[in-house]
Amino acid sequence: MFRTSIAVSFITAFSSIAAFAQDARQLTCTGTMIEPSAMSPSPETVVMTLGPAQKITLDLGKGVVNARRVSDNKIQLKFRTIEFEGEYFHYTGDLFFIYKTGHLMKLMCQKRDGGSLRGELSQTARGADRSASAPHSSQR
Numbered sequence: 001m002f003r004t005s006i007a008v009s010f011i012t013a014f015s016s017i018a019a020f021a022q023d024a025r026q027l028t029c030t031g032t033m034i035e036p037s038a039m040s041p042s043p044e045t046v047v048m049t050l051g052p053a054q055k056i057t058l059d060l061g062k063g064v065v066n067a068r069r070v071s072d073n074k075i076q077l078k079f080r081t082i083e084f085e086g087e088y089f090h091y092t093g094d095l096f097f098i099y100k101t102g103h104l105m106k107l108m109c110q111k112r113d114g115g116s117l118r119g120e121l122s123q124t125a126r127g128a129d130r131s132a133s134a135p136h137s138s139q140r
Contacts, residue, residue: 023052024050024051025049026047026050026112027049027050027109027110027112028046029046029047030046030107031043031107031108032105034103036101036102036103044060045061046060046095046105047059056069056079065081066081067079068081074090075090076090083099083101084097084098086098093108093110094107
């Protein structure tokens with residue numbers, strides 16, 4: 001009986017850890033770095049990981065950078081590093097890095113596995129917004 005309860009405890013603990021690890025979302029973001037001197041924009045790729053416990057990591061191609069979450073709501077996630085402030089928009093997948101040097105990086109993110117970043121909730125919400133604001137064919 002004692003062995004059974006210990007075995008059940010271990011199974012529950014490991015399944016909880018596995019479920020917790022699955023909460024991390026990895027996004028691939030591509031876009032351009034915009035120079036303040038109006039030089040030609042340079043292409044950029046960033047891998048952003050939104051992990052459990054409000055952990056945000058960014059791979060800018062020069063190593064991984066940890067970011068501190070400033071705020072997060074249904075629409076926007078704001079975070080900060082030593083070099084820049086970031087704003088990620090959940091519904092559209094837009095990501096902006098605003099550098100202290102005056103540079104701006106504008107990126108579009110998708111789930112790392114190649115799927116669309118926009119979840120069913122955001123598509124449903126956008127569809128509802130469109131149908132509510134757009135006149136129906138019978139109203140035209």
